[in-house]
Amino acid sequence: MVSVSMTVNGKSVTREVEDRTLLVSFLREDLGLTGTHVGCDTSQCGACVVHLDGQAVKACTMLAAQADGCTVVTIEGLAKGDQLHPVQAAFREHHGLQCGFCTPGMIMTAVDMIRRHDGKLDEATIRHELEGNICRCTGYHNIVKAVQAAADEMSGATQAAAE
Known part of the structure; x- marks a missing residue:
């Protein structure tokens, strides 16, 4: 022990x-x-x-x-009370989940990805970065859309805070 x-x-x-x-x-x-x-x-x-x-x-x-x-x-630990993290909200908004089993790992990977790329992501980068996460429901199209939307929102929020 x-x-x-x-x-x-x-x-x-x-x-x-x-x-x-x-x-x-x-x-x-x-x-x-x-x-x-x-x-x-x-x-x-x-x-x-x-x-x-x-x-x-x-x-x-x-x-x-x-x-x-x-x-x-x-x-x-991502949400703040009843307020979802922007990536969680984007997954809900863009139907980035089906059965939901892969969703926590996808979201945690996406949050890290967005942080490392300062929110500047394109579809090819998102798909490449998600290679280590498997969705057996083949929901990748909507997952990629959700990650892109969250990255755009978080990048805009960061940019607005800097101005």
Whole structure:
């Protein structure tokens, strides 16, 4: 057993876990944050993407102990109360989900993508960046539209704040 302490969605947590506990298992089983999905257990589907110290990571490939001392944001931590994050709102507006299983990972990947590209994204870049996330419902067209809309909105908001 090892003690892990981290900040998850703005709250400090400390737990004793087995050394081999994956971050995705820690989030789901120990903290009850089931929005982070387990899809493939091989890091190929992207359903488990969370942000670790501001960067997207696949939580099924990390041990909880590796996140000790870090800040983790899950899909549950994006919205501010009843106000959806712009990417969540864009997925809803542009029908960027079908069954919803891949949606949390897609959204977390998109938020990181938009941040890294300062909101300046084109369709080819979005499609390339989403290659590590699988949608089995073939909803990519609307997912790409949602990411583009969110990037445009967030880029406009950033630009307006700078002026």
